[in-house]
Amino acid sequence: QVQLQESGPGLVKPSETLSLTCTVSDGSFSSNSYYWNWIRQPPGKGLEWIGTIYYSGSTYYSPSLKSRVTISVDTSKKQFSLKLSSVTAADTAVYYCARSVVVVLASTRLNHWGQGTLVTVSS
């Protein structure tokens, strides 16, 4: 069973860049059957999709965050990473990485999730 693990700083200063990495436990990372996603959840609020990357490096971002988000992949390490620039307190959230199933070109269901990591934006 695949496992995903988020890692990165738990505290980021306003206006700086939030950086997180997700490590995938198995060889499914280089499979053409899956996409790799970042999702976040502000404290006490709902889920928000941030963006998606394919093992080839193709990326897709939420329109509301697109100007500040970069997602990249390192297949040799079975990792994908999130960078969110110019953060404010509104970016404080639990950040999850998750795997979704590819059907044709669509990213369909998120069937495996990391445990999530809380990132607080504060000076």
Add this chain to the structure above:
Amino acid sequence: DIQMTQSPSSLSASVGDRVTITCQASQDITNNLNWYQQKPGKAPKLLIYDASNLQPGVPSRFSGGGSGTDFTFTITSLQPEDIATYYCQQYDSVLPSLTFGGGTKVEIK
């Protein structure tokens, strides 16, 4: 962008009750709709995919239905371990973008 309207935002029911949650899409999404359960402090867990398919290992008291713009999620007999927040999620059939509903918090009366 497709918007997902989920209702109610919260509900309280007794053990053994039938619980139904609805999710409405702002445009036709055929059956591109999934349901998740999230318990406090935990990551969401996939329960239903493609509107009505039960994820392996998920109890049969959970079910989903609908197509087009209107979808339902049902717990036929609420159990204490079902206390959680439930989210619908739609996916685009062409590009890998996702949208979540606002969530429904289910509590025991």
